Amino acid sequence: MADGGIPIGKLIGTMLKAVKLDDQCKMGILEEQWATAVGKVISAHTRPGILTNKNLTIFVDSSPWLSELHRIQKELLAKLQTTFGRDKILSIRLQLDPGKP
Numbered sequence: 001m002a003d004g005g006i007p008i009g010k011l012i013g014t015m016l017k018a019v020k021l022d023d024q025c026k027m028g029i030l031e032e033q034w035a036t037a038v039g040k041v042i043s044a045h046t047r048p049g050i051l052t053n054k055n056l057t058i059f060v061d062s063s064p065w066l067s068e069l070h071r072i073q074k075e076l077l078a079k080l081q082t083t084f085g086r087d088k089i090l091s092i093r094l095q096l097d098p099g100k101p
Helices: 008-018 022-038 063-071 073-084
Strands: 046-052 055-060 091-096
Touching: 022 046, 022 073, 055 063, 063 073, 063 091, 073 091
Parallel strands: 055 091
Antiparallel strands: 046 055
């Protein structure tokens, strides 16, 4: 900015990262839009797990679904990147759900 100030959007983003809320905010958005992003059938058997360093762990409810999702992992990643942005999710990891929330 001409007066030496910092744009409010940049300031808020910096503050969120500083207090580790940035990934929590992203997870909230992921959870809200999960069914839209991956589809109703897949969302019935999965949930977003942990997002760290742009790597999303996806919790899966059963071994058969885990096997199926491994088979279509590239397509699933592409869907998520289309919805949330390629710069937000670089990779996914599939894991059996350690417990329902």
